[in-house]
Amino acid sequence: MNELFDLVLLGLLVLTALAVARSRDLAGAAILFAAYSLTLCLLWQHRGAPDVALTEAAVGAGVTTFLFLVVIARTSE
Amino acid sequence: MTPHWLPVLIAIPIAGGVLAPVFSRRTASVWGLGVLAATLGVALGLTGLLADGVISYPMGGWPVPFGIELRFDVLSAFATAVALISALAIWFSSGSQGRVTSPEGIAVLLLCAGGMVGFLLAADYFTLFVFLEILSISAYGMVAMSDERGAGIAAFRYLLMGAAASIVILLSVGLLYTLTGSLNMGDVRLRLPDGGLPLYLALGGFTAGFLLKAAAFPLHVWLPDAHATAPSAVSAILSGLVVKMGVIGLLRTPGLDQLHELLLWIGAASLLGGALFALVQDDLKRLLAYSTVSNIGLIVLGLALHRTGATIHILNHAVVKAALFLAAGAFIHRAGSRALEGIGRSMPVTTAAFAVGAMAVIGIPPTAGFTGKWLVTLGALHAGRPVFAVILLLSSLILALCYARFLVALAFRPARADIREAPVRMLVPILLLVALSLVLGLVGGRLAEFVGF
Amino acid sequence: MSPLLENLDYVATTILFCIGLWTLIADSNLIKKVMGLNIMETAVFAFIVTSGMIEGGDAPITGPGAELPFMSPIPHALVLTGIVVAVSTTAVALALLLRVHREHGTLDIDELRGRW
Amino acid sequence: MSVVAVALGLLGAFFFMAGTVGLLRLPDFYSRAHAAAKCDTVGAGSILLALAIALGPGLAGLKLLGLVILILIAGPTASHALARAADRRGIEPWTREEG
Amino acid sequence: MKGRLAAAFATGVSIPMIAAMAALPRHGSPDQPIHTHVARHYIEQAPESANLVTQVLLDYRGMDTFGEVVVIFAALVAVLVLRARGERPLPAPSPSPIVGFIVRLVTPFFALFAFHVILTGHEAPGGGLQGAAILGGLVLMNGIVFGPERARAFLPTRALPWLQGAGPLAFLAAGILGGITTGFALGYPAHLPVLHEAMLVGVELGIGIGGAVIFSRLYLAMEA
Numbered sequence: 001m002n003e004l005f006d007l008v009l010l011g012l013l014v015l016t017a018l019a020v021a022r023s024r025d026l027a028g029a030a031i032l033f034a035a036y037s038l039t040l041c042l043l044w045q046h047r048g049a050p051d052v053a054l055t056e057a058a059v060g061a062g063v064t065t066f067l068f069l070v071v072i073a074r075t076s077e
Numbered sequence: 078m079t080p081h082w083l084p085v086l087i088a089i090p091i092a093g094g095v096l097a098p099v100f101s102r103r104t105a106s107v108w109g110l111g112v113l114a115a116t117l118g119v120a121l122g123l124t125g126l127l128a129d130g131v132i133s134y135p136m137g138g139w140p141v142p143f144g145i146e147l148r149f150d151v152l153s154a155f156a157t158a159v160a161l162i163s164a165l166a167i168w169f170s171s172g173s174q175g176r177v178t179s180p181e182g183i184a185v186l187l188l189c190a191g192g193m194v195g196f197l198l199a200a201d202y203f204t205l206f207v208f209l210e211i212l213s214i215s216a217y218g219m220v221a222m223s224d225e226r227g228a229g230i231a232a233f234r235y236l237l238m239g240a241a242a243s244i245v246i247l248l249s250v251g252l253l254y255t256l257t258g259s260l261n262m263g264d265v266r267l268r269l270p271d272g273g274l275p276l277y278l279a280l281g282g283f284t285a286g287f288l289l290k291a292a293a294f295p296l297h298v299w300l301p302d303a304h305a306t307a308p309s310a311v312s313a314i315l316s317g318l319v320v321k322m323g324v325i326g327l328l329r330t331p332g333l334d335q336l337h338e339l340l341l342w343i344g345a346a347s348l349l350g351g352a353l354f355a356l357v358q359d360d361l362k363r364l365l366a367y368s369t370v371s372n373i374g375l376i377v378l379g380l381a382l383h384r385t386g387a388t389i390h391i392l393n394h395a396v397v398k399a400a401l402f403l404a405a406g407a408f409i410h411r412a413g414s415r416a417l418e419g420i421g422r423s424m425p426v427t428t429a430a431f432a433v434g435a436m437a438v439i440g441i442p443p444t445a446g447f448t449g450k451w452l453v454t455l456g457a458l459h460a461g462r463p464v465f466a467v468i469l470l471l472s473s474l475i476l477a478l479c480y481a482r483f484l485v486a487l488a489f490r491p492a493r494a495d496i497r498e499a500p501v502r503m504l505v506p507i508l509l510l511v512a513l514s515l516v517l518g519l520v521g522g523r524l525a526e527f528v529g530f
Numbered sequence: 531m532s533p534l535l536e537n538l539d540y541v542a543t544t545i546l547f548c549i550g551l552w553t554l555i556a557d558s559n560l561i562k563k564v565m566g567l568n569i570m571e572t573a574v575f576a577f578i579v580t581s582g583m584i585e586g587g588d589a590p591i592t593g594p595g596a597e598l599p600f601m602s603p604i605p606h607a608l609v610l611t612g613i614v615v616a617v618s619t620t621a622v623a624l625a626l627l628l629r630v631h632r633e634h635g636t637l638d639i640d641e642l643r644g645r646w
Numbered sequence: 647m648s649v650v651a652v653a654l655g656l657l658g659a660f661f662f663m664a665g666t667v668g669l670l671r672l673p674d675f676y677s678r679a680h681a682a683a684k685c686d687t688v689g690a691g692s693i694l695l696a697l698a699i700a701l702g703p704g705l706a707g708l709k710l711l712g713l714v715i716l717i718l719i720a721g722p723t724a725s726h727a728l729a730r731a732a733d734r735r736g737i738e739p740w741t742r743e744e745g
Numbered sequence: 746m747k748g749r750l751a752a753a754f755a756t757g758v759s760i761p762m763i764a765a766m767a768a769l770p771r772h773g774s775p776d777q778p779i780h781t782h783v784a785r786h787y788i789e790q791a792p793e794s795a796n797l798v799t800q801v802l803l804d805y806r807g808m809d810t811f812g813e814v815v816v817i818f819a820a821l822v823a824v825l826v827l828r829a830r831g832e833r834p835l836p837a838p839s840p841s842p843i844v845g846f847i848v849r850l851v852t853p854f855f856a857l858f859a860f861h862v863i864l865t866g867h868e869a870p871g872g873g874l875q876g877a878a879i880l881g882g883l884v885l886m887n888g889i890v891f892g893p894e895r896a897r898a899f900l901p902t903r904a905l906p907w908l909q910g911a912g913p914l915a916f917l918a919a920g921i922l923g924g925i926t927t928g929f930a931l932g933y934p935a936h937l938p939v940l941h942e943a944m945l946v947g948v949e950l951g952i953g954i955g956g957a958v959i960f961s962r963l964y965l966a967m968e969a
Binding site: 051 | 796798799862870871872874875878879881882885889960963964967968
């Protein structure tokens with residue numbers, strides 16, 4: 001059961017990463033990137049790395065996505 | 078008591094950089110100079126103590142494999158050059174209104190110097206990576222300090238490639254850690270497995286990452302734009318110091334001997350490729366940038382053939398190339414543009430300094446560049462690979478041609494009456510560096526003894 | 531085939547790394563390149579965290595209720611530092627992109643041709 | 647106790663399912679946002695509640711209740727902000743064609 | 746064409762990489778070097794109730810964490826140097842009353858939570874940096890909803906140059922204090938429990954506040 005959960009998460013990770021790579025829409029790609037980060041965060045929480053998961057959620061999915069969105073908004077006028 | 082100076086040496090420039098934004102525009106340069114002078118003093122003192130052996134310091138008092146170790150060895154002595162050249166670059170640009178002398182600009186310069194010092198002293202692979210990032214991120218910012226159009230793109234390209242290199246290096250650090258369970262350099266060397274795919278991947282990652290940071294030939298594409306568009310004082314730091322960190326990183330890689338053949342050919346390719354590209358440049362700073370690629374090639378070649386020669390050339394090229402870039406900056410400052418024909422007669426002192434620097438890069442005997450080239454050539458002959466000695470001489474000839482062509486354009490065109498000699502604040506750093514390069518050339522033998530790999 | 535399956539996690543992180551690398555090289559939009567860089571970085575972090583895993587281990591926090599074996603805490607500490615480095619690089623990259631956009635009015639590599 | 651928890655969990659799962667189907671099948675932005683909002687509030691809310699009940703009284707249960715409150719605040723606000731932004735952009739709601 | 750080439754390159758890189766990765770010691774098994782060497786020592790020496798990750802971060806590998814806070818500081822000054830002179834900020838958005846109310850409502854709770862995360866970092870998951878990201882995110886959220894001016898109001902103008910360096914400065918102070926009490930820079934005195942605790946909390950607070958200011962300023966530098 002545990003392994004299955006990990007496998008699903010890994011598959012999801014590869015899928016979201018591919019989606020980021022293929023997406024033509026920048027804002028969409030930024031949101032997909034946040035989804036990718038959050039999936040990673042779930043994986044790490046499940047792997048017994050709560051500190052890393054918390055940091056990835058706050059910094060990787062939070063601050064980084066914020067910065068991406070601000071820059072996308074400013075450059076697509 | 079002595080070892081305490083190791084953390085102090087790292088802390089001085091970094092603390093200086095963190096506090097620099099507190100100062101005003103007028104006082105920031107003075108602060109920067111003071112901080113770097115203190116760094117230089119400590120570094121010189123530690124270098125003097127090297128005769129008694131390598132100095133080691135366990136951070137936090139944790140014994141070696143458990144905590145982070147700092148080590149001051151022959152390569153770390155390069156910290157003196159880091160402090161000196163950064164200080165002269167700040168002096169060179171003091172009083173100008175550019176971004177370099179703004180409090181934030183000084184902060185970036187000091188953090189870059191601090192990152193380099195930390196990189197040189199780290200005896201732990203992850204600490205090495207962290208300080209590599211400090212200096213790289215500051216370097217990206219430094220390129221973008223130029224107001225020139227295109228500097229943004231140049232800095233961004235530099236960032237993409239530099240960040241990719243950092244990621245690969247981090248991956249290799251992770252692999253080494255997985256294989257050995259340790260991060261300390263000495264401990265990793267002891268516990269390294271004999272072979273196996275993961276080890277080769279880690280070695281390959283280190284090599285690719287550090288060669289990219291050092292701008293060796295096929296991976297040099299970011300360098301010319303970045304070094305040519307950056308403000309001249311910054312170019313001096315980038316070309317003289319920052320790219321050297323890649324080579325020093327290679328020297329810190331475990332099992333470098335297994336890459337002998339690869340280093341030979343990459344070195345030869347950069348040596349020749351850089352020189353050939355330099356030949357077709359019309360812009361002085363681009364010429365200097367490509368000549369850096371060529372000299373990095375010499376150093377990489379030296380890593381395989383004659384380590385002492387390579388290490389000496391790291392120092393000598395830093396001094397010489399910084400002098401050349403600063404001289405180029407003085408020309409451009411007075412000319413007001415990149416069109417420099419005939420400016421040589423109006424600025425005789427700077428031109429003379431530039432000529433001596435050019436001789437040093439080419440490797441004409443009494444100057445600094447000669448020692449390293451000579452030792453590496455000897456190494457090639459000694460190793461029974463004369464073809465590399467031939468490549469070395471050929472590239473020196475091509476470089477001589479480049480610089481001669483440029484000096485002729487500089488000196489033998491009608492003089493431009495509206496232009497005066499460079500101001501003192503620019504002239505003094507250039508002359509200091511040129512004098513230092515002559516001294517280094519004269520004491521080449523002693524230097525080789527001191528390095529003594 | 532069996533080592534591939536045994537170390538499936540490592541293989542998956544390698545695939546993520548290569549997806550990031552592909553985006554970094556192939557995408558014509560500079561913001562997407564930065565995203566590719568981020569994917570590469572997180573893939574390396576995932577590799578390092580995975581390497582510190584231990585079968586049936588607990589999070590490395592001692593206290594009432596915690597049981598051995600613990601996950602190795604060092605990779606976690608390394609990755610924490612790595613995440614900060616990644617966000618710093620991204621911030622500088624995005625600030626540079628704002629400047630590029632201000633100067634050239636586009637972030638597409640094909641429209642920036644000649645200057646790229 | 648556990649019956650209530652299972653029932654609530656199933657309810658949450660059902661709402662998630664319905665919301666996902668809605669997200670895929672509904673015709674325009676506003677109705678899809680409407681479906682997604684259901685997932686967030688009712689779906690996640692009742693699953694969290696089920697977990698809190700299953701864990702029984704204690705610190706963990708309290709934390710879960712806090713999460714329920716947070717989700718009840720954040721979910722509708724986010725949906726509102728989305729719909730408002732869409733309206734500002736001039737996205738027209740879908741209506742059945744006349745005739 | 747270029748896309749194909751890049752895909753071919755990525756595949757070409759991936760095959761040897763995957764082969765090498767698969768040849769690594771099996772992850773998860775307790776007898777591989779990663780668990781038997783340094784990490785085992787850390788776990789055996791672990792105190793009664795502590796977050797070992799924070800302990801590694803602040804104590805065993807404090808130098809790395811010092812480097813880490815210097816890295817974000819370097820990113821901030823690099824971005825500030827890049828900032829264009831005299832650019833007009835975007836007009837402030839007109840926030841929806843509902844969103845505005847909710848953001849105002851949750852702001853103090855989030856700030857409280859952030860400080861909780863910072864201060865309990867050495868016993869539970871969390872720590873200075875995570876708290877910094879939460880605090881910074883709070884400022885970013887306010888900036889996005891109410892406009893950059895509102896976000897700027899969170900930052901004290903006069904103390905800014907000192908606050909943004911709070912992380913490195915706290916580390917320097919702890920390093921010197923440790924040097925005096927233990928004889929080694931960045932050492933934590935085990936024989937003085939009160940000072941030990943105070944140093945840990947001081948460093949965490951420095952990282953937290955300094956990091957939050959840096960994240961907010963990064964956002965402001967890009968927004969305006």
